[in-house]
Amino acid sequence: MFDDVKIFVAPLAGVTDRPFRRIIREFSPNTPIVTEMISCHSITQARKNCLRNFDQYFDEGNVGAQIFGADVNLMADAAKILQDNGAKWIDINMGCPVPKVATRAGAGAHLMQDHVLAEKIMRAVVRAVDIPVSIKTRLGWDSEHLDWDDLMRRAADSGVRFATLHGRTRAQLYLGAAQLPNVLSAQIPIIANGDIKTADDIKGVQGLGYSGAMIGRAMFGRPWLIAQLLGENPPQNVGDVVLRHLEYALDYYGAKTAIPMFRKHVAWYSAGMVNSSEFRIKVNQITDVDVLKVAIREFWGII
Ligand SMILES: Cc1cc2nc3c(=O)[nH]c(=O)nc-3n(C[C@H](O)[C@H](O)[C@H](O)COP(=O)(O)O)c2cc1C
Incomplete structure (x- = not known):
């Protein structure tokens, strides 16, 4: 191209x-x-x-x-x-x-x-x-x-x-x-x-x-x-990408560093979506990995 x-x-x-x-x-x-x-x-x-x-x-x-x-x-x-x-x-x-x-x-x-x-x-x-x-x-x-x-x-x-x-x-x-x-x-x-x-x-x-x-x-x-x-389609479910990225961050940094570090990524991934500002506020208070994963799943509609 x-x-x-x-x-x-x-x-x-x-x-x-x-x-x-x-x-x-x-x-x-x-x-x-x-x-x-x-x-x-x-x-x-x-x-x-x-x-x-x-x-x-x-x-x-x-x-x-x-x-x-x-x-x-x-x-x-x-x-x-x-x-x-x-x-x-x-x-x-x-x-x-x-x-x-x-x-x-x-x-x-x-x-x-x-x-x-x-x-x-x-x-x-x-x-x-x-x-x-x-x-x-x-x-x-x-x-x-x-x-x-x-x-x-x-x-x-x-x-x-x-x-x-x-x-x-x-x-x-x-x-x-x-x-x-x-x-x-x-x-x-x-x-x-x-x-x-x-x-x-x-x-x-x-x-x-x-x-x-x-x-x-x-x-x-x-x-x-x-x-x-370069001509590829964007991913159908961004939530899956966010969850994989989170796993990679957890692998690399460990939960204590990864969770606060990952908040900006969650904000960028969700920017412009309905209820994204409420979601951002919620995510910024989460300190537990499992709670964070549930919040991401809920926001992107992953059951
Ligand atoms: C958060 C942030 C971190 C950056 N870190 C670096 C860096 O480590 N090394 C570097 O050469 N430029 C760094 N830059 C500059 C970017 O590489 C780039 O030159 C700049 O953002 C302009 O390009 P863009 O309009 O595509 O963002 C940084 C920019 C931002 C916003």
Whole structure:
């Protein structure tokens, strides 16, 4: 349908964890999915408070592991660990705008202000692994500094295989409509990101020279979205999908963490349905797995 355009699932901290990737896989066996961002410090120290430091990707198909950090050597070491854990490619975060990452850690979007450091990291990571390396960035720091093309040039020179461009600046955070520039003369393949939801959006970015499209928030509560955009029917009973996703979350996190974590997914899956706000309020008070399963069954009419 989209010729050679690849559709990716975006990295979404708190969302594209192993359980969500597992449910997406049931609909889209081959779609490339990027993990939540992983700190180079946290993974190289194998910090126990962060489950994803121990994820194994061998059974996950085409999954790229995203790292963030500002320490050149630790970024290379983190990439190696993720390669050994079965990641199919490494994505370097150069766009995260949150102060904890971009200001305090000097990572994420900060690298758009320091292209020299960004290039050192790219070269070190490319040297450290045998799998492909990509970057994910934004248009620039603010509207006065729209210098994404310099970063792309440096990425191409460093051996980075492709890049994702989110059509906003750091200053814009997630506000206003994403605006994607023409990339017909870019030196590496570029994946478009920002507000992509429909087949028309994907066709639109193809015309601007993008090699693919990456979908983030439109996947909330719709793990089947990419399969649907490629012509499949959405699931007949969403409640079955919700219950399976819940099982995967329980497997991975255990009930104590999974139940509060899963509330946002329930809210997204039920958004726009009759009585969804009452259902959300009810689910937000549930602390018992069996009660939660009964509530989900009742809401979606599963006997
Ligand atoms: C809840 C949330 C978490 C995100 N986490 C990450 C992340 O870990 N790494 C990253 O590069 N971008 C992250 N992003 C940005 C998205 O990958 C994407 O660039 C952005 O949401 C725009 O795409 P969309 O309009 O399709 O959602 C996050 C965005 C949201 C809303």
